[in-house]
Amino acid sequence: MSLATKPLEQVTPADIAALTGSAPDQLRIAVLSGWSAPEATIAAASLANSGGGFIVVGATVDASARVTALPGGGIAEGGLAAVAASLGPDGHHLLRSKSFDVDGKSVVLVAVDESAAPPLLAGDDGAIFRRTASGAVRVRTREELDDLVAKDRVLRERAEHAIEGMVGRVVYGHFAFMTIALVAVPRLSTAEPYHWAAANRQTLIEGSAGFARRWDLADSHIHIGAGEIEIARPEEATGFVRIARNGCVAVGQRLPRPPQERFVSPAEFSQQLAELGEMASMIYRATRPGVVVPSLLLEGVRDLRLPIDGQGGLTAPVGKDLQHVFLPERFIDSSEEAAALVRDLQVAAGEAFTADLVHGTAEPYSGPLKSDGPTPKTWHGITKRTERRLSGARGHGSAR
Incomplete structure (x- = not known):
């Protein structure tokens, strides 16, 4: 099972080490050489809008998006919370992180859950990003935006x-x-x-x-x-x-x-x-x-x-x-x-x-118990036979 398809709880240091020399699926995995709040925000928003995935913090890639090394890297104090806040009120539910020791280096993996109410906006400027085979791209057309809204x-x-x-x-x-x-x-x-x-x-x-x-x-x-x-x-x-x-x-x-x-x-x-x-x-x-x-x-x-x-x-x-x-x-x-x-x-x-069930209290009722009018009491479990009788009692159809 590849890293992209594993839940965060099942990822091991060996899975992180196996990234070296490989080209991760950019639809599901974003790679950062070090912690950058703006880059992390874009990566998180694009993944949340496109099915979820991981952000690897502490890995370097070459021009072909192949991982060349795992020098390690951490997340600044309060950094993940700030990124989550920039994604909106649901952001802190979507992001989780875990640190892995790989050959003495600390590599952080941030799990990004798929948003069930897209599109998520990245930052204060209202930018919307989605994920493609080449990484995060900004939504620029009405058609792309309509696709995200239709998904919601x-x-x-x-x-x-x-x-x-x-x-x-x-x-x-x-x-x-x-x-x-x-x-x-x-x-x-x-x-x-x-x-x-x-x-x-x-x-x-x-x-x-x-x-x-x-x-x-x-x-x-x-x-x-x-x-x-x-x-x-x-x-x-x-x-x-x-x-x-x-x-x-x-x-x-x-x-x-x-x-x-x-x-x-x-x-x-x-x-x-x-x-x-x-x-x-x-x-x-x-x-x-x-x-x-x-x-x-x-x-x-x-x-x-x-x-x-x-x-x-x-x-x-x-x-x-x-x-x-x-x-x-x-x-x-x-x-x-x-x-x-x-x-x-x-x-x-x-x-x-008509009760306050949050606190388990209620006020006594002293009004009328039955509604005015001749309409008989009915319920959704009424039988066909009773329905015919009631129809006859109301003067609508046969009472047979």
């Missing part, structure tokens, strides 16, 4: 289609059950979450202690298929995790609708949502797939209310039975990003249940 749009559409496909598999479609799930997918399609989960069955259960403990999930509940890994109990009421080969992850719970349409307290619901977010975050933090598009699915929740502890009141009834809300895109590669995902999840669910 296509990646977002692909992510939304992948999420919709997973939602179709997660939705239960029974009026007596409800589903609450976090469904997410990386903008850049990757099988890494699937492969990681298949190789780390024990971590998958033990690393999500809260979620696994709540639903008493064990290794025996893990089912590995050719296209998807599923963790779920055989009963209808269960917590579940689904990890597809395209990187899509669904973490949720399916349970019977509660008696008198009273769900759990705001504090308990907030904790349940936190467990969903922590489970998904564990998978994505282990695999670093880049920008992740998350969403919240609420199914079978119409008229549900949250009892407020100590007050004897209830929140307002939920208006819609089926809700699917896209959340802010995030790099889920740190504990801070994982906490932000949980907060986004709690805010979105709180809007549906």
Whole structure:
């Protein structure tokens, strides 16, 4: 496996030493003889806009781009952070570095992840660079710029289609059950979450202690298929995790609708949502797939209310039975990003249940419980027979 196709964690000093006398693929590898912030910024921006790659700091090349020597070189203090900042708010998520000792010389390798939202601008002048077989080139035509913008749009559409496909598999479609799930997918399609989960069955259960403990999930509940890994109990009421080969992850719970349409307290619901977010975050933090598009699915929740502890009141009834809300895109590669995902999840669910689920609190509702008018209550799991009866009750068609 060549250096250009290896993840940073698998690169060895021997891989760096093997560069001597070779001509690295300039589509994926940029070479700097020493640290230069302007050159590093251009190299990083061009790689991020064109599929990602590496910057080798401490190597010399000749006119034919062949590496002649590895004299070594370091990165100035704060230099990498400055380059990341020049790439925009996502820059610090895209750059990582590692130093290698090669024959007593320190050679630094900077890994540049592909940007899922191109184009990235290099520096303060707004220049845009992309990568070609001859290295970094500046984007100068409208056609080149349109290609980068179109890539951003296509990646977002692909992510939304992948999420919709997973939602179709997660939705239960029974009026007596409800589903609450976090469904997410990386903008850049990757099988890494699937492969990681298949190789780390024990971590998958033990690393999500809260979620696994709540639903008493064990290794025996893990089912590995050719296209998807599923963790779920055989009963209808269960917590579940689904990890597809395209990187899509669904973490949720399916349970019977509660008696008198009273769900759990705001504090308990907030904790349940936190467990969903922590489970998904564990998978994505282990695999670093880049920008992740998350969403919240609420199914079978119409008229549900949250009892407020100590007050004897209830929140307002939920208006819609089926809700699917896209959340802010995030790099889920740190504990801070994982906490932000949980907060986004709690805010979105709180809007549906009219509660502050970030803090696990709510105000009692004293307004009307039913909407005015003769329209019967319906849900998306309605049967054809009931649909015909309702049509007849409204005077539209036959009641047969």
